[in-house]
Amino acid sequence: MTAVPLRPPRRLLEFTLDGEQTRAPEGATILDACRAAGKDIPTLCQGDTLTPKNACRTCVVEVEGARTLVPACARGAEAGMEIRTDTPRVRHSRKVVLELLASSVDLSTTPGVQDWLKEYGAEPARFGPDAATVNETPRVDNDLYVRDYDKCILCYKCVDACGEQWQNTFAIATAGRGFDARISTEFDAPLTDSACVYCGNCIEVCPTGALSFKTEFDMRADGSWDPSRQTETTTVCAYCGVGCNLTLHVQDNEIVKVSSPHDNPVTHGNLCVKGRFGYQHVQQGRR
Amino acid sequence: MDLHFGDAEPSADEREAVDALLGPPASTWEGAADRTGGDLRWARRGRRVAGRRDLLLPGLHALNDRVGWISEGGLGYLCRRLEVPPAEGYGVATFYGMFALTPRPATVAHVCTDLACAVAGAPREALQGAVCHPSPCLGLCERAPAALVVRAGEGGPESARTRGAGEAAGSGELRGSERSGGLGGSEESAAGTVAAVPPQTAAGAAAPADRHATAVVAPATPEAVDLAVRAPHAVADEPSAAAAVPQAGDPGLVLLRRIGTVDPASLDDYRAQGGYAALRRAFELGPAGVIREVTDSGLLGRGGAAFPTGRKWQATAARPEQPHYLVCNADESEPGTFKDRVLMEGDPYALIEAMTIAGYAIGAHRGYLYLRGEYPRALHRLRHALARCRTRGLLGEDVLGQGYAFDIEIRRGAGAYICGEETALFNSLEGHRGEPRSKPPFPVERGLFGKPTAPNNVETLVNVLPVLGMGASSYAALGTGSSTGTKLYCVSGTVRRPGVYELPFGATLDELLDLAGCERERLRAVLLGGAAGGFVRPDELDLPLTFEGTRAAGTALGSGVVLVLDESVPLPLVLLRIAEFFRDESCGQCVPCRVGTVRQEEALRRIAERAGSDPHGTADDITLLRDVGQAMRDASICGLGQTAWNAVESALDRLGAYA
Incomplete structure (x- = not known):
């Protein structure tokens, strides 16, 4: 049984969304309203369990009276707003943002992005063969997970999950400035020398696969990673009495990855090192 | 929060530099060397310590000033003292251009390679070698090309600032303990010493070669830079601020009238020339009366956005949350801008008086002055002026005996253009990376430390003095109907008399160029408003210099930059330099600006290298x-990304660059 927290009823705001009168509860973002109305808005840095950072700017929409486009993920809906989600101006910005990202980082493991590139007619190759890329090599410094910053779009989600929004460990932060900004530990030390507690909550929120289980990273490297052959089973972690939910991703009868449902009212997709990585005993033949 | 610190130990110098700022560590929990019995029983940490995060940037300055770079041990010790996660401390330190996180020589030269200096022939050859770093605009454009030499050592600005910080820090248990906690020494005697002798030669325990020193080298020839690097304490004094004001002494001046006639070190001289009359008038009017006067005067913000100052103050004053803060934005970093430096160096008390008035109007008891890190003389003058004002009861618990408490703290930037954006400035002050916040909420609702804040540019604040001095209606009679008062212009480039000029709004660009001695025959273009502004053609010089006039003409007054380019200046290289500037100064938070500025720079470099050989490629x-x-303008978070392409676009559209 899932507990549903009760809240006082919220006032409904009326506004126009693509020419249609729409209502959304007070406090909802434009993105919430769009999703409730069945409109697909591309998002990358938005996370269902995190405060919007609005860094990627793929979710921009046009609001009547605003000088610039506004990020749907962060901007609250207001009564009387006139929002347009699919104007040429919006489509142009989304297209260019996708081109800029795809030309500078490796988006091959980012879910959804290939469809958006097609939908918005993005041509990342137009910046030429010499366009600068972030040009990073995967950091493999521990047995549990890999940080491949060549795939990092700097959405800040891992930093927020590691820091004050969830884990309060603060092992990583953004370092450097501009195009040279990277997610980093202090002095780029290996994770084993950092404050990291290997909860893997950063992997849970990473939208691009820049952070991945070592198992997934190795399987992708040898070509055996195949989501179509994977099953997902949600169960309860057996380590302690908190009762966190685990979703075990199993391929060929082996656990290859562990995630956690984001809608769990207690953990919101967060786990500790035991729940996230302590599954080897299950698959040792001696049991 | 269970912080994890590495094993790297701070050196004795680093420990001393941090302790000079924060006081000695209270226990081993804070990094003291010897463990006492009490340390095993208690750890007095938590909020009390974490509430000092805003001292992270001063702490980084203290380390960098002392050693010349920030080591793992030094950063770790600072983070331990402030209870800041080291990863975040590293993220903040790497954000700023003036800090190095790898070893470098104690003496470094920041050689300006920006627009005005490039036009004047910056000594790029001097950039070979470890000690010289190319730098964005140093705000010394009237003496271009310029360089700033900094020698790390004892007695840097942060070691002298602690007393001011402790005294000005307002209420709070921690601040009280700081005051009694051995931050002794009388500020006045220290200030007296500083006033008598320039800091470069201040007598101290260490030999001059080991003391912190800064030297401005302008014009910067390779030989002069080399000499200054070897002996920065022996470099001759800069010319007085009045040298940057060709109009100095003109009785028609309003904002610049005291520059060159007042002794910037003398409070008495300032008062003899009409100083502190405006503050007395403010106390007569009361806070609401001051806001009414400022609103009626039609004063618009001079930082670039031209927001009505009265409305900003009213909105801040009306917020129920307490406390309110006043922030003076003196992070003047727009390439080609140096007016605020001249004001602060030539007439520092005026800014302090104006900040006191502003603080009184919005109900703030604390003002922060966020000063560019590259302005050592302005820092020195302002700090001295603040100390004088405190002894004379013009700042402190009871300003002018009126029962109003107000104090000002100077915070130094560290080389980040983006920190001139108001919300980035708040983050920088709070000890975070200087990344802009999204608006709404606006600063008047949630600004510095999440409280209602009025951020104002130096020039805007200084305008408040004539508003109260001559009355709103007389002030509003200056200039034009919707741009009232006078405006400062920073004229540089190929003119005979570069410097800061003051003209009433409505004067034409032509008149300004006449004053500055510009040869029309060879004039190619004028860059108005700085790197984020726009170009004006020689046939458009009748342009009236007002906010509405420039906007109607598709350009912007911005911060008042007027960079004159003649035919000898290769335009493609100027545009490339502008694009490089924005690529370097983008904070990296949002995609359109972080990657967009890089792609634009690449395209401009390709065009410049092609030199017209492949028109098809250039058109692409x-x-x-x-x-x-277009995407940067529409989708960037802050004004940097939104305006980064303005100047290049106007060069394409108005000058027909690459056509």
């Missing part, structure tokens, strides 16, 4: 520039 690159520019 221009399309690309326009596409990326």
Whole structure:
């Protein structure tokens, strides 16, 4: 049984969304309203369990009276707003943002992005063969997970999950400035020398696969990673009495990855090192 | 929060530099060397310590000033003292251009390679070697080319600032303990010493070669830079601030009238020349009366956005949350801008008086002055002036005996253009990376430390003095109907008399160029408003210099930059330099600006290298520039990304660059 927290009823705001009168509860973002109305808005840095950072700017929409486009993920809906989600101006910005990202980082493991590139007619190759890329090599410094910053779009989600929004460990932060900004530990030390507690909550929120289980990273490297052959089973972690939910991703009868449902009212997709990585005993033949 | 610190130990110098700022560590929990019995029983940490995060940037300065770079041990010790996660401390330190996180020589020269200095022939050859770093605009454009030499050592600005910080820090248990906690020494005697002798030669325990020193080298020839690097304490004094004001002494001046006639070190001289009459008038009017006067005067913000100052103050004053803060934005970093430096160096008490009035109007008891890190003389003058004002009861618990408490703290920037954006400035002050916040909420609702804040540019604040001095209606009679008062212009480039000029709004660009001695025959273009502004053609010089006039003409007054380019200046290289500037100064938070500025710079470099040999490729690159520019303007978080493409676009559209 899932507990549903009760809240006082919220006032409904009326506004126009693509020419249609729409209502959304007070406090909802434009993105919430769009999703409730069945409109697909591309998002990358938005996370269902995190405060919007609005860094990627793929979710921009046009609001009547605003000088610039506004990020749907962060901007609250207001009564009387006139929002347009699919104007040429919006489509142009989304297209260019996708081109800029795809030309500078490796988006091959980012879910959804290939469809958006097609939908918005993005041509990342137009910046030429010499366009600068972030040009990073995967950091493999521990047995549990890999940080491949060549795939990092700097959405800040891992930093927020590691820091004050969830884990309060603060092992990583953004370092450097501009195009040279990277997610980093202090002095780029290996994770084993950092404050990291290997909860893997950063992997849970990473939208691009820049952070991945070592198992997934190795399987992708040898070509055996195949989501179509994977099953997902949600169960309860057996380590302690908190009762966190685990979703075990199993391929060929082996656990290859562990995630956690984001809608769990207690953990919101967060786990500790035991729940996230302590599954080897299950698959040792001696049991 | 269970922080994890590495094993790297601070050196004795680093420990001393941090302790000079924060006081000695209270226990081993804070990094003291010897463990006592009490340390095993208690850890007095938590909020009390974490509430000092805003001292992270001063702490980084203290380390960098003392050693010349920030080591793992030094940063770790600072973070331990402030209870800041080291990863975040590293993220903040790497954000700023003036800090190094790898070893470098104690003496470094920041050689300006920006627009005005490039036009004047910056000594790029001097940039070979470890000690010289190319730098964005140093705000010394009237004496271009310029360089700033900094020698790390004892007695840097942060070691002298603690007393001011402790005293000005307002209420709070921690601040009280700081005051009694051995931050002794009388500020006045220290200030007296500083006043008598320039800091470069201040007598101290260490030999001059080991003391912290800064030297401005302008004009910067390779030989002069080399000499200054070897002996920064022996470099001759800069010319007085009045040398940057060709109009100095003109009785028609309003904002600049005291520059050159007042002794910037003398409070008495300032008062003899009409100083502190405006503050007395403010106390007569009361806070609401001051806001009414400022609103009626039609004063618009001079930082670039031209927001009505009265409305900003009213909105801040009306917020129920307490406390309110006043922030003076003196992070003047727009390439080609140096007016605020001249004001602060030539007439520092005026800014302090104006900040006191502003603080009184909005109900703030604390003002922060966020000063560019590259302005050592302004820092020195302002700090001295603050100390004088405190002894004379013009700042402190009871300003002028009126029962109003107000104090000002100076915070130094560290080389980040983006920190001139108001919300980035708040983050920088709070000890976070200087990344802009999204608006709404606006600063008047949630600004510094999440409280209602009025951020104002130096020039805007200084305008408040004539508003109260002559009355709102007389002030509003200056200039034009919707741009009232006078405006400062920073004229540089190929003119005979570069410097800061003051003209009433409505004067034409032509008149300004006449004053500055510009040869019209060879004039190619004028860059108005700085790197984020726009170009004006020689046939458009009748342009009236007002906010509405420049906007109607498709350009912007911005911060008042007037960079004159003659035919000898290769335009493609100027545009490339502008694009490089924005690529370097983008904070990296949002995609359109972080990657867009890089793609634009690449395209402009391709065009410049082609030199017209492949018109088809150039046309493609221009399309690309326009596409990326449009997305940056529409989708960037802050004004940097939104305006980064303005100047290049105007060069394409108005000057027909690359046509």
